[in-house]
Amino acid sequence: MAVHGPAMTDVARLAGVSHQTVSRVLNGHPNVREQTRLRVRAAIAELGYRPNGAARALVTGRSQVIGVVAQNTTLYGPASLLAALEQTAAEEGFAVSVGSVRNLDHRSISAAVERHLSHRVAGIVVIAPVESAGEALERLPQDVPLVTVDGDPSRPVPLVTVDQVAGARAATRHLLDAGHRTVWHVSGPFDWFDSVGRIDGWREALLAAGVDPPPLMPGDWSAASGYRCGQMLARMPEVTAVFTANDHLALGVLRALHEFGRRVPDDISVVGFDDVPEAAYFIPPLTTVRPDFDAVARASLQMLLAQIETGTGGAMRQTIAPALVARESVAPPRR
Amino acid sequence: MAVHGPAMTDVARLAGVSHQTVSRVLNGHPNVREQTRLRVRAAIAELGYRPNGAARALVTGRSQVIGVVAQNTTLYGPASLLAALEQTAAEEGFAVSVGSVRNLDHRSISAAVERHLSHRVAGIVVIAPVESAGEALERLPQDVPLVTVDGDPSRPVPLVTVDQVAGARAATRHLLDAGHRTVWHVSGPFDWFDSVGRIDGWREALLAAGVDPPPLMPGDWSAASGYRCGQMLARMPEVTAVFTANDHLALGVLRALHEFGRRVPDDISVVGFDDVPEAAYFIPPLTTVRPDFDAVARASLQMLLAQIETGTGGAMRQTIAPALVARESVAPPRR
DNA sequence: GACGTCTCTGTTAACGCTAACAAGAATCGG
DNA sequence: CCGATTCTTGTTAGCGTTAACAGAGACGTC
Numbered sequence: 001m002a003v004h005g006p007a008m009t010d011v012a013r014l015a016g017v018s019h020q021t022v023s024r025v026l027n028g029h030p031n032v033r034e035q036t037r038l039r040v041r042a043a044i045a046e047l048g049y050r051p052n053g054a055a056r057a058l059v060t061g062r063s064q065v066i067g068v069v070a071q072n073t074t075l076y077g078p079a080s081l082l083a084a085l086e087q088t089a090a091e092e093g094f095a096v097s098v099g100s101v102r103n104l105d106h107r108s109i110s111a112a113v114e115r116h117l118s119h120r121v122a123g124i125v126v127i128a129p130v131e132s133a134g135e136a137l138e139r140l141p142q143d144v145p146l147v148t149v150d151g152d153p154s155r156p157v158p159l160v161t162v163d164q165v166a167g168a169r170a171a172t173r174h175l176l177d178a179g180h181r182t183v184w185h186v187s188g189p190f191d192w193f194d195s196v197g198r199i200d201g202w203r204e205a206l207l208a209a210g211v212d213p214p215p216l217m218p219g220d221w222s223a224a225s226g227y228r229c230g231q232m233l234a235r236m237p238e239v240t241a242v243f244t245a246n247d248h249l250a251l252g253v254l255r256a257l258h259e260f261g262r263r264v265p266d267d268i269s270v271v272g273f274d275d276v277p278e279a280a281y282f283i284p285p286l287t288t289v290r291p292d293f294d295a296v297a298r299a300s301l302q303m304l305l306a307q308i309e310t311g312t313g314g315a316m317r318q319t320i321a322p323a324l325v326a327r328e329s330v331a332p333p334r335r
Numbered sequence: 336m337a338v339h340g341p342a343m344t345d346v347a348r349l350a351g352v353s354h355q356t357v358s359r360v361l362n363g364h365p366n367v368r369e370q371t372r373l374r375v376r377a378a379i380a381e382l383g384y385r386p387n388g389a390a391r392a393l394v395t396g397r398s399q400v401i402g403v404v405a406q407n408t409t410l411y412g413p414a415s416l417l418a419a420l421e422q423t424a425a426e427e428g429f430a431v432s433v434g435s436v437r438n439l440d441h442r443s444i445s446a447a448v449e450r451h452l453s454h455r456v457a458g459i460v461v462i463a464p465v466e467s468a469g470e471a472l473e474r475l476p477q478d479v480p481l482v483t484v485d486g487d488p489s490r491p492v493p494l495v496t497v498d499q500v501a502g503a504r505a506a507t508r509h510l511l512d513a514g515h516r517t518v519w520h521v522s523g524p525f526d527w528f529d530s531v532g533r534i535d536g537w538r539e540a541l542l543a544a545g546v547d548p549p550p551l552m553p554g555d556w557s558a559a560s561g562y563r564c565g566q567m568l569a570r571m572p573e574v575t576a577v578f579t580a581n582d583h584l585a586l587g588v589l590r591a592l593h594e595f596g597r598r599v600p601d602d603i604s605v606v607g608f609d610d611v612p613e614a615a616y617f618i619p620p621l622t623t624v625r626p627d628f629d630a631v632a633r634a635s636l637q638m639l640l641a642q643i644e645t646g647t648g649g650a651m652r653q654t655i656a657p658a659l660v661a662r663e664s665v666a667p668p669r670r
Numbered sequence: 671g672a673c674g675t676c677t678c679t680g681t682t683a684a685c686g687c688t689a690a691c692a693a694g695a696a697t698c699g700g
Numbered sequence: 701c702c703g704a705t706t707c708t709t710g711t712t713a714g715c716g717t718t719a720a721c722a723g724a725g726a727c728g729t730c
Contacts, residue, residue, distance in 0.1 A: 394688045
């Protein structure tokens with residue numbers, strides 16, 4: 001096993017040139033005679049030669065690999081992001097190496113980044129939606145291209161983020177516009193920036209409408225916690241509109257309301273966040289906010305490549321606006 | 336930017352030894368005096384030295400990276416598998432490089448594998464649940480450690496797979512045991528082995544009970560297709576029990592049944608497959624079959640590492656049994 | 671026709687590490 | 701206390717690639 005494939009010299013010998021000429025053909029160097037180029041290409045094809053990335057990385061000091069640090073790649077958001085990132089990176093000729101971590105604390109993040117650095121990745125994308133991750137990033141070596149996704153807006157690190165505030169504002173406005181007097185909110189965990197942003201947007205929209213925000217119901221992204229909050233909401237007759245921080249929470253809320261005989265949207269309207277593919281098939285189909293994960297992935301990769309090429313650090317920042325997707329879970333209050 | 340970190344020689348100089356001794360310390364070679372080992376470790380720590388994976392890969396011919404080829408890492412199954420794989424690999428000191436592909440055809444798979452090979456990955460895990468992927472794998476270079484997950488059982492390739500047949504049989508049996516005369520099935524796409532296995536298991540269980548299988552309703556994993564099938568099922572008064580090939584299909588079916596006023600489980604019982612985290616919060620909570628993704632990941636990695644270490648190819652094979660999770664979507668027929 | 675200036679190709683030297691060998695110091699049996 | 705083993709360390713030679721330089725023709729210009 002492990003019969004090593006042909007190396008550049010083998011190709012060179014077959015094509016009757018020096019290995020350096022082969023290298024030039026491979027890297028698209030201009031000054032190679034067309035005829036030579038073809039001979040080399042033929043030799044490459046004949047031998048099934050594949051350049052050795054390790055050797056290249058060694059001499060150039062950079063591999064064609066981008067490291068991604070993420071927490072829970074099972075959740076819909078992170079998973080979509082990762083997939084989109086991988087697609088985009090592949091188009092640019094980069095491979096993606098995942099370093100998922102159990103916790104987004106300083107130690108875990110640093111360890112994951114270390115692992116990536118020791119493989120000499122060209123750059124790192126950190127999907128770091130929580131507070132504690134921020135600190136970890138500040139202590140990192142300054143000389144590696146790095147982009148944060150959904151990270152801490154208050155830190156001077158290149159950042160691409162979904163506009164949580166705008167999305168939450170749109171969701172809340174949508175409910176207010178339908179005629180609801182106020183909107184309740186089932187939030188995500190407080191140490192997630194996504195949660196905080198969505199809470200802010202919800203609060204802003206209410207205040208802008210002259211409404212005093214009702215108490216927050218804290219959840220943890222899971223349908224289970226949505227269900228628990230839903231049980232409380234169902235028992236409060238004055239509740240007519242709920243905005244949940246994601247679709248899974250909404251699912252839990254829907255189920256609780258259903259159990260208590262409160263109909264959606266007749267008695268209570270519900271809006272989620274994320275637009276998971278199943279949201280259209282909840283009972284009833286869920287009105288929700290759809291972040292554009294592809295756009296986020298594209299933006300972060302672009303930002304990262306810019307850093308890799310220019311060598312500039314810079315604290316760039318880009319925000320992707322999400323879109324409201326109206327379905328049947330919202331209706332005017334029955335008065 | 337890209338200020339190259341210290342190399343092994345720098346550590347050696349600081350510790351007053353040769354670079355080879357540093358290498359020995361790093362690789363846990365036994366014959367190093369304790370005192371020397373400590374001096375070297377101190378120097379490593381002081382300089383913040385990080386071994387260069389590219390150099391190591393170049394000289395050993397193998398990197399500490401495992402390549403994973405998968406299709407749609409947004410789906411719950413593949414995403415969970417990927418995450419579990421990454422966790423397990425990290426524990427063994429391996430990084431995971433993802434090469435997701437849009438289609439699982441010969442060209443795409445080969446291209447993804449090529450990319451991994453050119454990075455000299457230590458081994459490759461292919462999550463190749465469809466027919467067309469099988470061919471691609473047979474034409475691959477023989478000298479690379481490779482494991483297939485949920486691949487073609489009829490090909491002589493190392494394979495780890497969830498026991499789809501057993502899972503489907505259990506689901507169907509569960510419905511029959513509850514007293515249903517027969518069980519309908521909403522399947523996944525026919526070119527997925529997962530689908531085929533689940534269809535087989537369903538059919539087997541019915542035949543074993545002396546029941547003639549009713550016509551199959553073909554779906555495509557999505558809630559949307561489940562919804563379409565559900566609309567048909569809802570109109571057929573004789574239908575009292577449905578087994579769907581995954582939970583998303585079940586969600587679509589539930590919604591359709593709900594719209595047609597057919598209650599679950601009073602009028603119709605439903606069983607899904609996958610046990611997505613939200614399944615417990617469907618309306619009603621979904622009885623389903625839970626494959627153990629962690630076990631699959633562990634088994635495949637173990638198999639891969641065995642190949643890497645021994646250099647043996649061999650057509651090993653391992654099957655992971657799924658477990659039925661009973662919830663409220665199943666009840667006896669009202670007769 | 672001599673002299674710069676391109677264009678194309680080859681030669682040599684790293685990159686940072688491990689493997690193979692060599693050699694000095696320490697230990698041990700008799 | 702000597703030769704044989706064992707432990708510990710150092711030296712040297714690559715791994716396969718790119719970068720830097722050098723050289724050989726071809727071409728144009730004065």
